[in-house]
Amino acid sequence: TLRQTIQEEYREVVERRVFT
Structure with a gap:
């Protein structure tokens, strides 16, 4: 579904x- 993407x-x- 679009929501998953x-x-x-x-x-x-x-x-x-978070990496920053």
């Missing part, structure tokens, strides 16, 4: 933000 992208962004 958004969650995956959001997780990548959050991971990058």
Whole structure:
């Protein structure tokens, strides 16, 4: 579903933000 794709992208962004 579209929501699943958004969650995956959001997780990548959050991971990058946490890395900083």
